[in-house]
Amino acid sequence: MSGHVYPTRDVVPIEQNDQTMVSKSLVTQSMDFTAPRGRLEMGGLLIGHIDQEGTINVVTGFFPEQLKETPGYCRFSGSWVAVAASACEYANSFSTGEGIPELRIVGWIHTHPDLGLFLSSTDVDTYSTLRGMVPDSKFVAVVIDPLRNQDGVFPSERLPNTFFPASGEPDLGEGLRDRYHHLLDRLQEVRTAVGTDRMPSILPGDLRDERLASGDADDSVSALRESVHFLKGELWKTEDRIASLEMEVKTTKRGLLEQIRRLERRVISLEKSKGHGIMAWFTNQ
Numbered sequence: 619m620s621g622h623v624y625p626t627r628d629v630v631p632i633e634q635n636d637q638t639m640v641s642k643s644l645v646t647q648s649m650d651f652t653a654p655r656g657r658l659e660m661g662g663l664l665i666g667h668i669d670q671e672g673t674i675n676v677v678t679g680f681f682p683e684q685l686k687e688t689p690g691y692c693r694f695s696g697s698w699v700a701v702a703a704s705a706c707e708y709a710n711s712f713s714t715g716e717g718i719p720e721l722r723i724v725g726w727i728h729t730h731p732d733l734g735l736f737l738s739s740t741d742v743d744t745y746s747t748l749r750g751m752v753p754d755s756k757f758v759a760v761v762i763d764p765l766r767n768q769d770g771v772f773p774s775e776r777l778p779n780t781f782f783p784a785s786g787e788p789d790l791g792e793g794l795r796d797r798y799h800h801l802l803d804r805l806q807e808v809r810t811a812v813g814t815d816r817m818p819s820i821l822p823g824d825l826r827d828e829r830l831a832s833g834d835a836d837d838s839v840s841a842l843r844e845s846v847h848f849l850k851g852e853l854w855k856t857e858d859r860i861a862s863l864e865m866e867v868k869t870t871k872r873g874l875l876e877q878i879r880r881l882e883r884r885v886i887s888l889e890k891s892k893g894h895g896i897m898a899w900f901t902n903q
């Protein structure tokens with residue numbers, strides 16, 4: 619699953635789309651997790667459900683290990699689609715009450731650090747491939763620019779410059795909420811089995827507080843905290859460099875002043891001496 623970006627024009631923000639609800643919390647967690655990575659792109663999968671009105675509800679997701687990540691490209695293994703589908707299947711085996719929507723893969727998220735919001739031609743191809751993997755084509759792409767703090771939900775790959783901001787809050791009944799918890803439990807189990815490097819972030823969306831209370835790690839806040847420590851370290855190194863440069867400047871200034879004084883003394887002594895002009899001294903140097 620890859621996203622390759624380059625600038626395009628004619629960006630068209632649109633109003634909220636009533637066919638799609640993307641959790642604002644989920645997008646905020648994605649921003650917090652990916653912002654410390656700077657200009658490296660990252661992609662992940664989004665999990666949700668289709669409600670009785672047919673609206674796509676994007677509720678949770680995760681970022682797997684990136685096989686390739688550059689300032690204009692990211693790719694993760696397609697095998698994560700199977701991992702996500704299997705976790706959904708597991709969750710759907712619980713809370714089998716009537717009318718509770720099934721959890722499924724509903725979207726793809728990737729970052730455009732400091733590049734803005736649009737779908738590149740590669741994004742359009744990836745979007746189309748992923749949409750083809752779901753039975754009813756109900757699938758959305760979310761692009762976030764964590765360095766500009768922008769996000770866009772792209773309802774269709776046919777409109778690569780048309781998007782709206784994520785602003786939703788899912789309305790989860792008890793049974794559905796229970797399913798999401800089973801899904802997140804399974805994703806945590808997968809992460810324990812494969813390691814954090816292979817599954818760097820699980821995004822609980824609006825279930826965050828409950829998940830933290832039950833002992834899940836807070837990936838987004840941890841990433842932000844690590845980046846604060848890193849930046850503090852960089853700041854101290856810079857301060858040390860500035861202090862050393864200041865010392866160097868002081869030493870150079872002292873040396874130059876001494877040279878100037880020596881030259882002044884020499885000029886005065888030459889002016890005083892008979893038969894030797896200043897110019898003669900300079901010419902002889």
Ligand SMILES: [Zn+2]
Nearest residue numbers: 621622623741
């Ligand atoms: Zn892209």
